[in-house]
Amino acid sequence: MPEAEFFQKLEAQHSQNLPFVAYRKPVLSGNSGEVKAFLQQDDQLHYSDDFTECGFVFAPFDTSEKAVLFPENASEKLIFEQVISEEAKFSDTSQKGEIPEEKKLTHVKLITKAVEALKAGAMEKVVLSRKEIVALDDPNPLKLFKKLLKIYSTAFVYCWFHPKVGCWLGATPETLLKIEGNRFKTMALAGTQKFSGTMDVEWGEKEQQEQQFVTDSILDDLEKAGVSSSGVESSAAYTTKAGNLLHLRTDISGKIPNSKFSPAAALAKEGQIPKEDSGKAVINRGSAERIISAVHPTPAVCGLPKEKAREFILSEENYDREFYTGFLGELNLQTNVQRSRTRRNVENLAYRAVKKETHLYVNLRCMKIEENKAVLFVGGGITKDSVPEDEWQETVNKAETMKKVLLK
Numbered sequence: 001m002p003e004a005e006f007f008q009k010l011e012a013q014h015s016q017n018l019p020f021v022a023y024r025k026p027v028l029s030g031n032s033g034e035v036k037a038f039l040q041q042d043d044q045l046h047y048s049d050d051f052t053e054c055g056f057v058f059a060p061f062d063t064s065e066k067a068v069l070f071p072e073n074a075s076e077k078l079i080f081e082q083v084i085s086e087e088a089k090f091s092d093t094s095q096k097g098e099i100p101e102e103k104k105l106t107h108v109k110l111i112t113k114a115v116e117a118l119k120a121g122a123m124e125k126v127v128l129s130r131k132e133i134v135a136l137d138d139p140n141p142l143k144l145f146k147k148l149l150k151i152y153s154t155a156f157v158y159c160w161f162h163p164k165v166g167c168w169l170g171a172t173p174e175t176l177l178k179i180e181g182n183r184f185k186t187m188a189l190a191g192t193q194k195f196s197g198t199m200d201v202e203w204g205e206k207e208q209q210e211q212q213f214v215t216d217s218i219l220d221d222l223e224k225a226g227v228s229s230s231g232v233e234s235s236a237a238y239t240t241k242a243g244n245l246l247h248l249r250t251d252i253s254g255k256i257p258n259s260k261f262s263p264a265a266a267l268a269k270e271g272q273i274p275k276e277d278s279g280k281a282v283i284n285r286g287s288a289e290r291i292i293s294a295v296h297p298t299p300a301v302c303g304l305p306k307e308k309a310r311e312f313i314l315s316e317e318n319y320d321r322e323f324y325t326g327f328l329g330e331l332n333l334q335t336n337v338q339r340s341r342t343r344r345n346v347e348n349l350a351y352r353a354v355k356k357e358t359h360l361y362v363n364l365r366c367m368k369i370e371e372n373k374a375v376l377f378v379g380g381g382i383t384k385d386s387v388p389e390d391e392w393q394e395t396v397n398k399a400e401t402m403k404k405v406l407l408k
């Protein structure tokens with residue numbers, strides 16, 4: 001579909017106050033990327049019960065709250081191919097968008113309190129965040145989405161709207177979980193410094209340690225979800241760029257086990273679902289739920305130990321994160337896999353395999369649009385070695401990702 005038609009349809013959807021999401025996955029090679037959209041046909045609010053549904057999911061940070069779903073069978077799907085040109089430059093925000101001193105004092109105070117708790121051994125890491133409000137001249141979310149598409153080609157870029165929930169936009173560098181068939185991928189992303197023209201940088205002890213916490217904890221959570229460490233590969237930590245920032249990243253991948261931990265097989269045995277449904281597809285869908293619940297929220301956005309950090313966040317942050325540090329993306333979508341047309345494959349019709357794919361991202365570098373203002377959400381990992389002033393500056397740097405498309 002031509003780009004102009006894609007955006008006309010989205011504008012029409014938005015002006016009718018109907019739910020939609022438009023998004024593009026990171027473009028890591030080549031010079032084009034697919035921009036897709038789900039346009040829900042009415043304004044009903046659907047939820048995902050257990051991540052076995054098919055569609056686009058938008059989940060909050062707080063796991064006690066429900067994840068919103070745009071069901072695939074209740075949505076029109078659109079797609080266009082975006083040609084990636086050299087990353088467009090928008091305003092240099094470093095001198096603009098003054099933040100009131102009081103905001104800084106409040107955040108520094110919160111971090112100081114956390115460092116004391118960390119030094120006393122209450123936790124090993126806690127991720128603390130804040131929100132920041134920027135007035136908008138033009139709050140049209142689709143215009144902002146177009147700008148995000150242009151400047152952040154290696155991020156997952158999205159614009160999500162539901163009249164009963166709100167409007168969110170973001171450009172996140174972090175995958176929560178990708179599942180293709182019986183293979184999964186995830187990442188441990190933490191540690192931040194400003195990009196100053198080179199990827200060849202040194203990382204301090206604090207950053208290396210906080211990133212290692214994330215890697216270890218994800219591996220641990222996977223093991224608890226039935227993915228044994230022998231089936232998991234993880235890379236060495238390396239430097240990756242996200243907008244004007246650098247992070248430390250470890251890639252983790254592996255095979256999802258079936259049978260033993262399969263809720264589907266168990267249900268079939270108990271006669272709760274038909275025997276034929278205890279097959280692989282169902283098994284893997286059950287596994288998706290188990291893995292999502294095991295890893296989210298990772299210590300990249302919550303902390304360690306997870307429950308203590310979560311309690312600290314909910315009681316001390318003093319605002320509602322809503323969907324920031326939640327996750328979003330494609331859930332159990334069918335993709336056609338073309339296999340070679342060998343005689344055996346042709347006879348077995350195996351050249352037209354259908355795979356289910358789930359691709360979820362952590363909702364970071366994001367904002368909520370409310371009438372004539374944007375509410376930005378930014379945070380960072382705190383350990384006992386954190387310097388409160390530096391942690392404040394890190395949130396200022398992170399806020400630039402969204403400010404680049406907001407400020408003139």
Ligand SMILES: C=C(O[C@@H]1C=C(C(=O)O)C=C[C@H]1O)C(=O)O
Pocket residue numbers: 127129174189190191192247300301364365377378379380381382398
């Ligand atoms: C919490 C955020 O980012 C996360 C925290 C990071 C850190 O503490 O260094 C780095 C990347 C993200 O995992 C955010 O962008 O708001």
